[in-house]
Amino acid sequence: MKIITLVLGPLETNCYLVSDEKSGLCAVIDPATRSAKILETAQAQGWRVGCILLTHAHFDHTGALKSLHAALPDVPIYVHALDADNNTNMSNGNLVYTNTYADGDAVSCGGLTFRVLHTPGHTPGSVCLACGDALFTGDTLFAGSYGRTDFIGGDERAMRASLARLGRLEGDYTVLPGHGERSTLDEERRTNPYLREAMR
Secondary structure, three states: OEEEEEEEOOOOEEEEEEEEOOOOEEEEEOOOOOHHHHHHHHHHHOOEEEEEEOOOOOHHHHOOHHHHHHHOOOOOEEEEHHHOOOOOOOOOOOOOOOEEEOOOOEEEEOOEEEEEEEOOOOOOOOEEEEEOOEEEEEOOEEOOEEOOOOOOOOOHHHHHHHHHHHHOOOOOOEEEEOEOOOEEHHHHHHHOHHHHHHHO
16 A cells, blocks of 8 residues: 655645555545646556545535546545535535445455544544555544534534544554644554543
């Protein structure tokens, strides 16, 4: 598995290209903006986009969706069903999708499997995606912090439960958040005060 991070848009959203190099397929996670940059990056690596996965539907994670869908009409786009309503999801009309997923679902891309963990709090349909030893946490868990809950659909109690769930996952993961630097789950268990408090 090879992961490329593109920091895109005014809110510096992390868009991830995650490739199974054997098959040459990659998943695009949270295409924030600049669809041409995303496609050029995949092409430069010799990868084909096999799926597009959203951790949630906010505008800063979905800005390139419509142009990507126009360029790749047969590539499935996944979002949790609870974030699929354009009237409440703060997508600014950016959201387009072909499939919904739910907690416990698995999405395959070449030899990679992304396991869906429903982690509401930032939005009702926020998810984290586990693939091998990588955990793509969207705006649920950040290095040293966590996602805001004061937007439409935010829920502080749900966020605490989601953080506790992540903290209690077995083993360690590389944490790849929607904004900011990567971390590890063990590091967050040791040092993130919000995660530690949620786990009590």
